[in-house]
Amino acid sequence: MNLLNGKETAAQIRQEIAQKVKDHTEKGGKTPHLAAIIVGSDPASETYVSHKVKACNEVGINSSVIKFDDDATEQEVLEKVEEINENSDIDGLIVQLPLPGHISESKIIETVRYQKDVDGFHPVNVGRMFSGLPSFLPATPYGIMELLRRYKIETSGKHCVIVGRSNIVGKPVAMLMSRKGEPGNSTVTICHSRTSNLEEICRSGDIIIAAMGSPGFVKQNMVKEGAVVIDVGITRVKSDKTKSGWKLAGDVDFDAVAPKCSFITPVPGGVGPMTIVSLLENTLRATAKEIYS
Amino acid sequence: MNLLNGKETAAQIRQEIAQKVKDHTEKGGKTPHLAAIIVGSDPASETYVSHKVKACNEVGINSSVIKFDDDATEQEVLEKVEEINENSDIDGLIVQLPLPGHISESKIIETVRYQKDVDGFHPVNVGRMFSGLPSFLPATPYGIMELLRRYKIETSGKHCVIVGRSNIVGKPVAMLMSRKGEPGNSTVTICHSRTSNLEEICRSGDIIIAAMGSPGFVKQNMVKEGAVVIDVGITRVKSDKTKSGWKLAGDVDFDAVAPKCSFITPVPGGVGPMTIVSLLENTLRATAKEIYS
Numbered sequence: 132m133n134l135l136n137g138k139e140t141a142a143q144i145r146q147e148i149a150q151k152v153k154d155h156t157e158k159g160g161k162t163p164h165l166a167a168i169i170v171g172s173d174p175a176s177e178t179y180v181s182h183k184v185k186a187c188n189e190v191g192i193n194s195s196v197i198k199f200d201d202d203a204t205e206q207e208v209l210e211k212v213e214e215i216n217e218n219s220d221i222d223g224l225i226v227q228l229p230l231p232g233h234i235s236e237s238k239i240i241e242t243v244r245y246q247k248d249v250d251g252f253h254p255v256n257v258g259r260m261f262s263g264l265p266s267f268l269p270a271t272p273y274g275i276m277e278l279l280r281r282y283k284i285e286t287s288g289k290h291c292v293i294v295g296r297s298n299i300v301g302k303p304v305a306m307l308m309s310r311k312g313e314p315g316n317s318t319v320t321i322c323h324s325r326t327s328n329l330e331e332i333c334r335s336g337d338i339i340i341a342a343m344g345s346p347g348f349v350k351q352n353m354v355k356e357g358a359v360v361i362d363v364g365i366t367r368v369k370s371d372k373t374k375s376g377w378k379l380a381g382d383v384d385f386d387a388v389a390p391k392c393s394f395i396t397p398v399p400g401g402v403g404p405m406t407i408v409s410l411l412e413n414t415l416r417a418t419a420k421e422i423y424s
Numbered sequence: 425m426n427l428l429n430g431k432e433t434a435a436q437i438r439q440e441i442a443q444k445v446k447d448h449t450e451k452g453g454k455t456p457h458l459a460a461i462i463v464g465s466d467p468a469s470e471t472y473v474s475h476k477v478k479a480c481n482e483v484g485i486n487s488s489v490i491k492f493d494d495d496a497t498e499q500e501v502l503e504k505v506e507e508i509n510e511n512s513d514i515d516g517l518i519v520q521l522p523l524p525g526h527i528s529e530s531k532i533i534e535t536v537r538y539q540k541d542v543d544g545f546h547p548v549n550v551g552r553m554f555s556g557l558p559s560f561l562p563a564t565p566y567g568i569m570e571l572l573r574r575y576k577i578e579t580s581g582k583h584c585v586i587v588g589r590s591n592i593v594g595k596p597v598a599m600l601m602s603r604k605g606e607p608g609n610s611t612v613t614i615c616h617s618r619t620s621n622l623e624e625i626c627r628s629g630d631i632i633i634a635a636m637g638s639p640g641f642v643k644q645n646m647v648k649e650g651a652v653v654i655d656v657g658i659t660r661v662k663s664d665k666t667k668s669g670w671k672l673a674g675d676v677d678f679d680a681v682a683p684k685c686s687f688i689t690p691v692p693g694g695v696g697p698m699t700i701v702s703l704l705e706n707t708l709r710a711t712a713k714e715i716y717s
Contacts, residue, residue, distance in 0.1 A: 257554050
């Protein structure tokens, strides 16, 4: 069993990005600048945004966080998005999800200028990804593909079973794994809550990508000998073994499943850190106008 | 074995659309108007466009065909697209593909205003379909879903095997079959040229959607007893049994496969006619501003 060490790989990529940022600015390019909008005071959202800011700092990307109270109106947030769209110093803009119920997420996302949409959530980026055109890829699927690429995991002709059909992980990763390309060219099966024989399908997977947010869901008897297992789940569960009383749990029963795998991602330290570096990579690409001129 | 009779179903839908067009105009709404741009003189493209115009006439939708010579420049076509974008009498615009090699298809498609993109090819429509938001659905997948719906084919929890990963059929139909909805909620496997054990995977399909454009590819031994088979293939092949010396062939070896199926589409007269009525339905929706206001 080999660990797909996202933490180490992400550290390596951060170094590479820091170098690229340095090269870009030394050639007279502007310093990349990522803005994050956060509405309300959800602790998980605040943690995510602070991790993103920290990662920006580490690689020389400027960052701004714009905070709104829980009761901010949709109009106020939309106006801020439009202001940032027009601000030529800001290259990338993310709006931390979820938003309070009275604000339409799709309206906010569609208002972000797609050339600054480094989360890859705008329909133009989603549609271009779908059609195999250059676009900002959503960070988690992008991070998974990069992890597979750097560990030289063979994906062509393999059966990749994806558990979960979310817009931000399951569905885009299905598109990326089945597309012509490397990594890619997998035969992809998309499973979800309505799948009737999930265990059997998982057992036929050469690669399993678990992304349904259900701690320990993927059990030993659902994984075939030698499989590659990517665990996207990250749920806070109670624990009597940590000082805080909480720990992060993946969708895979790691201790039981890992011995059967050729490769497996741990949680934490697998897909999570790769997600954040993908956002940095997208921000740098936005600054360098690599995708949209 | 029951036939999924696309020809009959499409005729029924055309009647319904004709009634809706009549209702719409009687309430003071404008008469729907579809414009089609065709570049060059590919006989297949000319046939497709003439079928679309004929179908429009039948249901009371106005149509215009704008023809360019093979050597038209990209700029000329783009200018025409922009002119139609601005023309408030035209509700829907399609550009018949393929275009000559010197014209960028993606550039043309992205220039069509997405509110008039009744082919559902613009990234905004593709991205919104992907995310489960209201959008113009591409005509062939839309037609397939409508055929399944009208024949009350159970799709939830079923294993749907899709052969082919094209942007206009395989990939969108994978999204629609796996989405929450009815029809939908299928476990979906996307197969393609790099799939290693295609025969075995097909045999596990409760529903098979064949869309690779390879005449007679799906053989009797690839289909399980009682399967539902949708044949999207439509290739012109030589025949000594027709006056013209040609016939249309699907991707399924119909005579051998049909006896095993619970339902199967014929070629011609299956998916083809459903595709054209989907375009009419989209044009009516564009006129009524049902999707975008």
